[in-house]
Amino acid sequence: MKQQGKKKATIYDLSILSGCSASTVSAVLNGTWRKRRIKESTAELIQNLAEQHQYTANLQARGLRNSRSGLVGLLLPVHDNRYFSSMAQTFEAQVRSHGKCPVVVSASRDPREEIATVETLISYSIDELFVAGATDPDSIHTLCEAAGIRHINIDLPGTKAPSVISDNYQGARMLTEAIIQRFDPADPLKPEELFLFGGRNDHASRERIRGFRDIKSALLRMDTDACIQPTGYSPNMTQKAFEAFYEREGKLPRGLFINSSINFEGLLRFMAQHPHETFADIVVGCYDYDPFGSFLAFPVIMIRQDSESMLAKAFELIEESRPAVKIHLIPPELVHPRTALNGPLDSIRDVDA
Amino acid sequence: MKQQGKKKATIYDLSILSGCSASTVSAVLNGTWRKRRIKESTAELIQNLAEQHQYTANLQARGLRNSRSGLVGLLLPVHDNRYFSSMAQTFEAQVRSHGKCPVVVSASRDPREEIATVETLISYSIDELFVAGATDPDSIHTLCEAAGIRHINIDLPGTKAPSVISDNYQGARMLTEAIIQRFDPADPLKPEELFLFGGRNDHASRERIRGFRDIKSALLRMDTDACIQPTGYSPNMTQKAFEAFYEREGKLPRGLFINSSINFEGLLRFMAQHPHETFADIVVGCYDYDPFGSFLAFPVIMIRQDSESMLAKAFELIEESRPAVKIHLIPPELVHPRTALNGPLDSIRDVDA
DNA sequence: ATTATTTGCACCATCGATTGTGCACTCAAG
DNA sequence: CTTGAGTGCACAATCGATGGTGCAAATAAT
Numbered sequence: 001m002k003q004q005g006k007k008k009a010t011i012y013d014l015s016i017l018s019g020c021s022a023s024t025v026s027a028v029l030n031g032t033w034r035k036r037r038i039k040e041s042t043a044e045l046i047q048n049l050a051e052q053h054q055y056t057a058n059l060q061a062r063g064l065r066n067s068r069s070g071l072v073g074l075l076l077p078v079h080d081n082r083y084f085s086s087m088a089q090t091f092e093a094q095v096r097s098h099g100k101c102p103v104v105v106s107a108s109r110d111p112r113e114e115i116a117t118v119e120t121l122i123s124y125s126i127d128e129l130f131v132a133g134a135t136d137p138d139s140i141h142t143l144c145e146a147a148g149i150r151h152i153n154i155d156l157p158g159t160k161a162p163s164v165i166s167d168n169y170q171g172a173r174m175l176t177e178a179i180i181q182r183f184d185p186a187d188p189l190k191p192e193e194l195f196l197f198g199g200r201n202d203h204a205s206r207e208r209i210r211g212f213r214d215i216k217s218a219l220l221r222m223d224t225d226a227c228i229q230p231t232g233y234s235p236n237m238t239q240k241a242f243e244a245f246y247e248r249e250g251k252l253p254r255g256l257f258i259n260s261s262i263n264f265e266g267l268l269r270f271m272a273q274h275p276h277e278t279f280a281d282i283v284v285g286c287y288d289y290d291p292f293g294s295f296l297a298f299p300v301i302m303i304r305q306d307s308e309s310m311l312a313k314a315f316e317l318i319e320e321s322r323p324a325v326k327i328h329l330i331p332p333e334l335v336h337p338r339t340a341l342n343g344p345l346d347s348i349r350d351v352d353a
Numbered sequence: 354m355k356q357q358g359k360k361k362a363t364i365y366d367l368s369i370l371s372g373c374s375a376s377t378v379s380a381v382l383n384g385t386w387r388k389r390r391i392k393e394s395t396a397e398l399i400q401n402l403a404e405q406h407q408y409t410a411n412l413q414a415r416g417l418r419n420s421r422s423g424l425v426g427l428l429l430p431v432h433d434n435r436y437f438s439s440m441a442q443t444f445e446a447q448v449r450s451h452g453k454c455p456v457v458v459s460a461s462r463d464p465r466e467e468i469a470t471v472e473t474l475i476s477y478s479i480d481e482l483f484v485a486g487a488t489d490p491d492s493i494h495t496l497c498e499a500a501g502i503r504h505i506n507i508d509l510p511g512t513k514a515p516s517v518i519s520d521n522y523q524g525a526r527m528l529t530e531a532i533i534q535r536f537d538p539a540d541p542l543k544p545e546e547l548f549l550f551g552g553r554n555d556h557a558s559r560e561r562i563r564g565f566r567d568i569k570s571a572l573l574r575m576d577t578d579a580c581i582q583p584t585g586y587s588p589n590m591t592q593k594a595f596e597a598f599y600e601r602e603g604k605l606p607r608g609l610f611i612n613s614s615i616n617f618e619g620l621l622r623f624m625a626q627h628p629h630e631t632f633a634d635i636v637v638g639c640y641d642y643d644p645f646g647s648f649l650a651f652p653v654i655m656i657r658q659d660s661e662s663m664l665a666k667a668f669e670l671i672e673e674s675r676p677a678v679k680i681h682l683i684p685p686e687l688v689h690p691r692t693a694l695n696g697p698l699d700s701i702r703d704v705d706a
Numbered sequence: 707a708t709t710a711t712t713t714g715c716a717c718c719a720t721c722g723a724t725t726g727t728g729c730a731c732t733c734a735a736g
Numbered sequence: 737c738t739t740g741a742g743t744g745c746a747c748a749a750t751c752g753a754t755g756g757t758g759c760a761a762a763t764a765a766t
Contacts, residue, residue, distance in 0.1 A: 008475075008500055010752055021716045026753055036755085037714060054499070059476040060416040061752035064721050069413065071477075078442060079457070080698050085438035089431060092459055101473050104432070104457050106445055108701045120454050122361075123412040124422075146407070147361060236699060265644050268693040291621050292614075292645030340621040345433050346589060348461045363722055374746045379723055389725090390744055414722035417751050 009053040017053070018046050029057065069125040072100045075117060075140075077109040077133040077233075081261050082290045087132060087154075087307040089344035094311055100127065109233060111136040115143065122147045128318055130154055130311070135202065137161065152314045155305075156203050157327045164314045166305040167329040168204050171287060172211025172257075174334045178301045179255050179285040180219050189283075191220040194255035195227045195245075198238055198263025205230060205259060208287055212257050227253075231263060238266025246274070254282055261288035294339050302335040308344070362406040370406075371399050382410065422478040425453045428470060428493075430462040430486040430586075434614050435643045440485060440507075440660040442697035447664055453480065462586060464489040468496065475500045481671055483507055483664070488555065490514065505667045508658075509556050510680045517667045519658040520682040521557050524640065525564025525610075527687045531654045532608045532638040533572050542636075544573040547608035548580045548598075551591055551616025558583060558612060561640055565610050580606075584616060591619025599627070607635055614641035647692050655688040661697075 011029065015022040020042060027033040028046040049055075063069035072095045076084045088104045095102035103126065107113040118140050121129060129151040131140050137158030144151040144161075157163035176194075183189045196212050199205030209228055216222050229245075231237040238258075246252060258264045264286045271279060282298050289304035310330045317323040335341065364382065368375040373395060380386040381399040402408075416422035425448045429437045441457045448455035456479065460466040471493050474482060482504040484493050490511030497504040497514075510516035529547075536542045549565050552558030562581055569575050582598075584590040591611075599605060611617045617639045624632060635651050642657035663683045670676045688694065 011754095012752075022752085023717080023754075024715060027715095027755085030754080032755085037712085039714060042714080056472055056476050058417070058478070058752050059473070060413045060422065060478055061721090062754075063413045064411070064417050064723095065752080065754050067721070069477075078698055078701070079432070079438045079445070080435065080442040080696055081438070082433065082435075085432045085434070085441075088438075088457075089433040089459065092432070101477075102458065104441075105455065106442065110701075119409055120412070123409050124454075125411070125413055234698075234701075235693075235695075261645075262698065265693060268644050268648055271648060272691055272693045290645050291618050292643050292649065295621055295624060295650070296645065296648055297650040338625055340588075340618060340625045342588075343433055345431055345587070345615065348431070348463075348587075364724095365722075375723080376725075376747075377745060379725090380745095383724080385725090390742090392744065395744080411722050414751090415724075417753095418722080418724050420751070 009055045010058065014046060014049050014053065014055060017049050020046065029055065063125050067125055068127050070100050071103050071124060071126040073121045073126045073129045074102065074104045075114065075129065075131050075134060076104060076106040079106050083261060083288050083305060083307065084132070086344050087311065090308050090311050091130065093344065093347070094315055109133070109135055115139060118143050122149060130314055150318050152318050154310055154314055160325060162317050162323045162325055162328070164310045164317065164328045164330060165204070166310065166332050168207035169211040171303045171332040172208040173215045175285040175287060175301060175303050176212045176215035176257060177219065178334055179257060179283050182283045182299055182301065189220065189255045191216065191223060193253050194220060194257070195229065195253040196257040196259065197229045197231060197241055198259030199230050200232045201230070208259060231266070233260060233262050235262060235265040235269060238263040239269040242267060242270040246270070252278060252282055256282060256284045258284060258286045261286060261290045261293060264288070264293060289335050289341065291340050294335060294337060299337040301337060304333045304335050304341060306330050306332055362408045363411065367399060367402050367406065367408060370402050373399065382408065416478050420478055421480050423453050424456050424477060424479040426474045426479045426482045427455065427457045428467065428482065428484050428487060429457060429459040432459050436614060436641050436658060436660065437485070439697050440664065443661050443664050444483065446697065446700070447668055462486070462488055468492060471496050475502060483667055503671050505671050507663055507667055513678060515670050515676045515678055515681070517663045517670065517681045517683060518557070519663065519685050521560035522564040524656045524685040525561040526568045528638040528640060528654060528656050529565045529568035529610060530572065531687055532610060532636050535636045535652055535654065542573065542608045544569065544576060546606050547573060547610070548582060548606040549610040549612065550582045550584060550594055551612030552583050553585045554583070561612060584619070586613060586615050588615060588618040588622055591616040592622040595620060595623040599623070605631060605635055609635060609637045611637060611639045614639060614643045614646060617641070617646060642688050642694065644693050647688060647690060652690040654690060657686045657688050657694060659683050659685055
């Protein structure tokens with residue numbers, strides 16, 4: 001790649017060209033020139049020069065001076081699933097509409113990586129940080145607080161900063177109930193046929209498990225916890241859990257509560273290894289929404305977490321000077337099988353053809 | 354959010370604490386101290402102080418001085434689909450392994466937004482830029498070149514910078530052929546039953562259409578171009594195209610070549626409006642891979658674009674001092690129905706449970 | 707005409723890190 | 737004792753933008 005290119009123009013270049021001082025140029029170009037009582041004609045002169053020479057401010061210099069960067073961060077566990085990627089999409093739009101620059105990074109649900117990533121972001125003087133699905137929101141809080149950075153938890157709550165999360169308990173109740181009721185009353189689901197797969201020991205999983213357990217107890221019967229199989233957030237671990245179950249029982253449970261779309265991918269991997277008939281009669285409830293997942297051959301009931309509302313609430317809170325450290329629950333939505341919902345992409349105009 | 358927090362420590366603070374000059378502190382902390390013949394004991398002293406006071410460098414200041422930031426950018430059209438989100442995931446891992454900081458941003462396939470976004474990135478002195486799926490790679494090239502920023506096109510080629518793209522022509526040939534051959538020889542697909550939906554007038558779409566057309570001519574017969582329906586990259590437009598078709602013909606074509614998973618979502622939306630039976634006999638080929646898409650009730654043949662290889666090649670090229678401005682084709686992979694491939698998430702360890 | 711205001715802008719320190727230059731000191735060789 | 741080489745570090749300029757302060761010229765008030 002050619003490394004030449006005549007060094008981007010600076011306010012000093014424009015200062016010489018215009019015969020004004022650099023501070024005048026700066027004031028004109030950052031909009032504070034009226035406040036500084038710069039003549040309109042001077043402003044125009046400089047603006048024209050800036051345009052001719054394609055001036056753009058060096059944002060690192062500005063950020064250094066202001067100790068703010070105009071960057072707003074979103075920390076994700078992973079990019080590669082619909083829940084988080086649509087959150088990223090919404091986040092970008094929101095941040096842009098506030099005139100800031102969105103920065104989305106992922107940290108693989110690894111506490112060390114999370115800390116390191118946040119430290120890096122802080123070193124760039126990001127202005128605000130949205131922490132989504134962090135394994136350790138409270139240590140992130142400590143870092144942010146020391147640096148004086150406004151921050152907020154999304155999806156997984158912390159105890160030291162305000163949090164906006166999905167109402168996992170209610171969502172799990174709705175989902176569990178929908179799974180059970182999906183069965184023909186003539187041949188209803190039996191307690192030993194309803195299992196939960198996926199998740200781990202995080203707040204979201206615990207709440208979902210609690211909702212699952214409560215509804216299962218109420219509508220069917222809750223015997224032991226054998227029907228709850230946390231497998232982590234990994235397709236492969238989930239697949240192995242299904243394989244193990246199938247090995248033991250010779251079939252899958254008819255009713256499946258799957259903790260997330262990532263775990264659902266584990267079921268897909270299992271399915272790829274087994275004949276179609278193995279799934280003739282199953283009903284899946286998945287705590288996440290994926291449009292393709294909704295149209296599989298068997299009934300898939302999904303929960304769409306309302307990341308738009310979550311982000312909207314988060315933006316609202318982060319603007320407050322001293323938001324209460326509390327958890328805000330956003331109700332998710334039950335999505336019946338074969339439903340194609342609109343997503344953030346729908347607000348993008350796609351002209352031409 | 355509390356705005357206090359005792360201002361992060363700087364080299365000047367450590368300079369006072371250690372009794373050394375700021376330049377010595379700087380040298381010690383950025384690793385150049387041997388070159389500057391600093392005593393080992395001095396280095397240790399300063400390193401300990403740095404640790405005690407949780408010093409981290411202000412990267413904006415460093416970037417300003419060096420006119421490099423340590424940031425590497427990836428510009429995407431959108432986050433919210435599996436192709437691009439998995440590209441983002443792979444990109445992050447690669448950039449991190451080079452000791453840099455990944456920045457992923459999307460620009461909605463809007464040329465203006467692309468330009469504005471790239472200008473912002475340049476203003477932060479990003480070191481390198483990967484431009485994926487840009488509508489207007491050549492104007493982006495102009496910007497980058499003026500700023501002396503190494504850059505490379507991915508997914509959609511430009512004429513002024515090296516490009517790494519998927520071999521859309523070959524991929525489309527494979528996909529078209531696989532669709533046709535999926536049908537029972539006893540009741541083969543007829544020319545008027547094979548349609549292409551989606552895409553627009555970009556390089557990828559044109560190549561895919563060319564591949565589609567060539568194979569269709571060779572194996573069936575290519576009459577008019579009525580069987581090619583570019584609908585843009587929008588689920589809704591695609592849905593409307595299907596509705597219109599259905600309105601006219603009373604059914605869908607039995608063989609469908611769908612240009613991308615985004616367009617495939619348009620088919621889902623159509624499906625949500627119509628009874629199951631409408632799709633009893635269709636075969637879909639989709640130029641994109643989505644694990645859930647692969648397991649739908651009808652056969653879905655997919656193309657997985659090898660974004661890992663594309664990125665690997667792109668990283669290789671961008672390191673070269675003067676890479677040739679040519680297009681590198683990366684062969685994609687045909688994915689048979691009901692296949693669950695591994696993705697970038699599989700390389701993430703998910704401990705605990 | 708003289709003093710008081712207002713207008714228009716230049717000057718300079720500052721943000722934090724980097725780096726070329728050079729000075730003072732130690733130690734050994736002559 | 738002088739010279740030369742090497743050691744260890746400090747100084748100061750620099751990256752580009754910002755904003756407080758102050759000063760001269762233009763205009764208004766008396």
